[in-house]
Amino acid sequence: MSxxxxxxLPGTYVFDGPASRRGLRMNQLFMSxxxxxxxxxxxxxxxxxxxxxxxxxxxxxxxxxRDWKAMADLGGSIFYIYKLAMMDGRSMxxxxxxxxxxxxxxxxxxxxxxxxxxx
Amino acid sequence: MAEVIWGLATSHVPSIGxxxxxxxxxxxxxxxxxxxxxxxxxxxxxxxxDVAIVIYNDxxxxxxxxxxxTFALGTAERYRVxxxxxxxxxxxxxxGDPELAEHLVEHLIDDGFDLTVFQELDVDHGLTVPLSVYxxxxxxxxxxxVVPLLVNVIQYPQPTAARCYELGKAIGRALADYEPxxxxxxxxxxxxxxxxxxxxxxFINPEFDAMYLEAIETDPEKLAALSREEYIRxxxxxxxxxxxxxxxxxxxxxxxxxxxxxxxxxxSNTAAALALFQNGPEAR
Numbered sequence: 001m002s003x004x005x006x007x008x009l010p011g012t013y014v015f016d017g018p019a020s021r022r023g024l025r026m027n028q029l030f031m032s033x034x035x036x037x038x039x040x041x042x043x044x045x046x047x048x049x050x051x052x053x054x055x056x057x058x059x060x061x062x063x064x065x066r067d068w069k070a071m072a073d074l075g076g077s078i079f080y081i082y083k084l085a086m087m088d089g090r091s092m093x094x095x096x097x098x099x100x101x102x103x104x105x106x107x108x109x110x111x112x113x114x115x116x117x118x119x
Numbered sequence: 120m121a122e123v124i125w126g127l128a129t130s131h132v133p134s135i136g137x138x139x140x141x142x143x144x145x146x147x148x149x150x151x152x153x154x155x156x157x158x159x160x161x162x163x164x165x166x167x168x169d170v171a172i173v174i175y176n177d178x179x180x181x182x183x184x185x186x187x188x189t190f191a192l193g194t195a196e197r198y199r200v201x202x203x204x205x206x207x208x209x210x211x212x213x214x215g216d217p218e219l220a221e222h223l224v225e226h227l228i229d230d231g232f233d234l235t236v237f238q239e240l241d242v243d244h245g246l247t248v249p250l251s252v253y254x255x256x257x258x259x260x261x262x263x264x265v266v267p268l269l270v271n272v273i274q275y276p277q278p279t280a281a282r283c284y285e286l287g288k289a290i291g292r293a294l295a296d297y298e299p300x301x302x303x304x305x306x307x308x309x310x311x312x313x314x315x316x317x318x319x320x321x322f323i324n325p326e327f328d329a330m331y332l333e334a335i336e337t338d339p340e341k342l343a344a345l346s347r348e349e350y351i352r353x354x355x356x357x358x359x360x361x362x363x364x365x366x367x368x369x370x371x372x373x374x375x376x377x378x379x380x381x382x383x384x385x386x387s388n389t390a391a392a393l394a395l396f397q398n399g400p401e402a403r
Contacts, residue, residue, distance in 0.1 A: 006275070007348040011318030012356050016275035020184055031179050034204045077273060078316040078357075079178040086204050092315060092388050099320040107321060111385040115312075115323020 015077050023075020026063070029053040030080035033087055042087075068098045121219070121294040121301040123398045124168055125378070126371050127159070128335060128364045129252045130391040131175060131308040133203070133244040139251050140209055152391055155381030156252060159395040162378050163253055166397075168304035170216050170264045171253075172223075172290065173246050174366040175308045176272045178203075180243035188235035189278050190286060192227075193267040194220040201241035211257055213242055213250070216264040219297065223266065226293035232286055242267060249308045252393060263304070272309065272360045277347060280362045284343035287369020294370070307367030309360025311382070313389035317356065323390045327353040328382065331361060332394055336377055339368045357389075374400040 006016060013019070020027075029050065032038045042049045050060040062070035066088065071081050078095070085095055097107035100116065110116050135152070138144050144153040180201040182188075195215045200207040227234055246267055254262055268290075271277055278286075287305075294303055311331065312324040331354075334341050343365055350359040368375075375396040382392045 007351075009319075009348075009352055011320075012314065012351065013317045014275050014351065014356065015273060020187075020274050024184060027179075027184050031183050034180065034202055072316050077179070077184070079273065080184075081316075083179065083204055096315065096320040096388055099316050100318055110321055111323070111388060114325070114384055115390065116319070116321040117324075118319070118322065 013072055013078070019075045020077070021075070023059075023077065025054045026059045026071065026075060027077055027080040029055065029063070030076070030083040033083045039087055068095055072099075121297040121299065121303050123291065123294060123305055123371055124166060124302045125163070125398060126305045126307065126367045126375065126396045127163070127249070127253060128307045128367060128392070128394040128396075129249050130310055130386060130389060130393070131245045131248040132386040132389045132391060133248065134387040135391065136208055136244050136248040136251055139255055152381070152383040152386060155383055156393055159379040159381070159393055160253070160255065162395065163304075168263045168302045170219055170266060170301060171250075171304045171306055172266045172268055172370070173249060173306040173308065174268045174270060174363045175245035175249065175306075176270055176360065176363065177243055177245055178273075181241040182269070184274065187271050187274050188269065189271050190232060191235035191237055191269040192220055192224055193237045193240050193269075194224065195238055195240060198240050198242045198246075198265070198267065200247055201243040203243055208244070208247055210247055210251065211260050213246070213261060213265045213267075216266055219301070220266045222297050223290065223293050226296060227286070227289050230289040230292065232289055237267070237269070240267065245308060249306050253304075253306075268366065270363050270366065272362065275347070277359055277362065279347065280345050280350065280365055281343045283362045284339060284365040284369045287366040287371075290366070290370040305367045305370045307364035309363050310354065310358055311361065311390040311392045312354040312358040314355030315357055315388055319355070321388060322355045323384055324353055324355070324358075325384065325390065328390050328392065331364075332380060332382065332392060335364055335368055335394060336375055336396060339365060371396065371398050372400070376401050
């Protein structure tokens with residue numbers, strides 16, 4: 001695979017073919033949460049809903065525990081992961097804080113101060 | 120013949136649309152951004168196109184990861200506004216221009232761009248937010264028809280910046296060959312620097328953004344020569360959306376005239392910008 005030729009950047013997910021293949025079913029689950037009926041079914045029995053979509057045990061654990069970093073590590077695309085976050089009433093600033101090791105307030109303040117820099 | 124009258128480069132952050140939909144554009148957080156839009160909105164309001172070609176990407180709303188088209192064009196009569204999970208934005212459905220779209224598909228394929236064709240598509244904030252940046256109060260209908268052109272910027276490998284620029288040039292040639300007299304606006308959407316996930320989340324690069332805003336007018340070849348790695352390194356993982364500005368730029372003349380520009384940090388997690396260009400070297 002082209003993995004070897006692909007660049008790596010510290011602190012950055014490059015959502016590539018292998019990641020997308022690994023995360024496909026989990027991302028399909030996230031996308032399904034756009035509909036209220038599916039959100040209701042998910043909330044009623046999250047584990048059964050994960051099983052229906054065929055998540056791996058690790059992915060299911062990440063979803064049930066709301067381990068956002070693990071979801072991204074296991075092939076979740078941030079735009080898809082965000083569907084679950086929205087359902088929980090979480091903002092993109094909250095997720096940014098989780099990824100960068102800050103509270104939502106600290107992360108929001110860093111953006112309002114002009115954004116974060118490298119290093 | 121169809122003629123490009125202006126090009127608009129603009130961020131398409133969903134919260135910009137939400138600020139308009141919820142009447143918050145004069146809140147202290149949003150006021151600087153929307154005040155910055157106003158001169159461009161005034162000018163565009165006096166230069167209404169017949170059709171807008173909107174270059175954008177979907178965000179898990181109209182398209183999923185089962186099929187990942189690199190470049191795709193919509194040929195539908197009408198595009199519904201996508202329900203992204205909160206219910207659709209309270210804006211009109213988008214009317215297409217199937218005749219122009221089919222002309223573009225044929226010419227672009229003959230020109231070496233093997234596009235995917237969408238006959239049905241729900242359009243998400245990537246397309247509707249730029250329309251709202253152009254026209255904040257559309258009433259029952261947007262002021263022009265729309266041809267959506269989607270670019271895969273989410274899954275690596277995205278098309279190269281150089282290929283995006285060449286696609287724009289091919290669009291310019293196809294428009295010059297379109298018989299009906301039509302005024303066309305081209306929207307390049309997305310950007311500017313931002314990164315949503317990973318330890319580098321929240322990354323903003325105002326120096327790169329300033330360079331990009333200038334060079335999109337004066338030296339697009341320089342931007343077309345940047346690698347994917349360079350885009351992601353300099354503009355963040357999601358800042359690679361900026362390659363879509365090059366499709367717009369390619370569809371315009373070699374020389375273009377800057378009408379207005381504004382830049383603001385932040386719109387949510389993103390550096391937001393607008394740059395409006397009249398096609399041709401000087402104001403007419």
